[in-house]
Amino acid sequence: AHREASLPFVRRHAQEMSEDVMYRHIDLYVNDYSVDLGTEGRRAVEMLFEKARTTGIIPDVKEHLFLR
Secondary structure: OOHHHHHHHHHOOOOOOHHHHHHHHHHHHHHOOOOOHHHHHHHHHHHHHHHHHOOOOOOOOOOOOOOO
């Protein structure tokens, strides 16, 4: 992932204006999965939705979670 490319977006939406804090946020959330979840990432999202559904947090999702 390209952390420098993310900085302008984060800067526009950040509550904390410290660049150090913004970069820590970027490092936490912007990674290789930001570009492509891959098989492992898709399985993780599907598992998250399944657990949320079975515990009643969300209703059953009828649509596909991902674009094909």
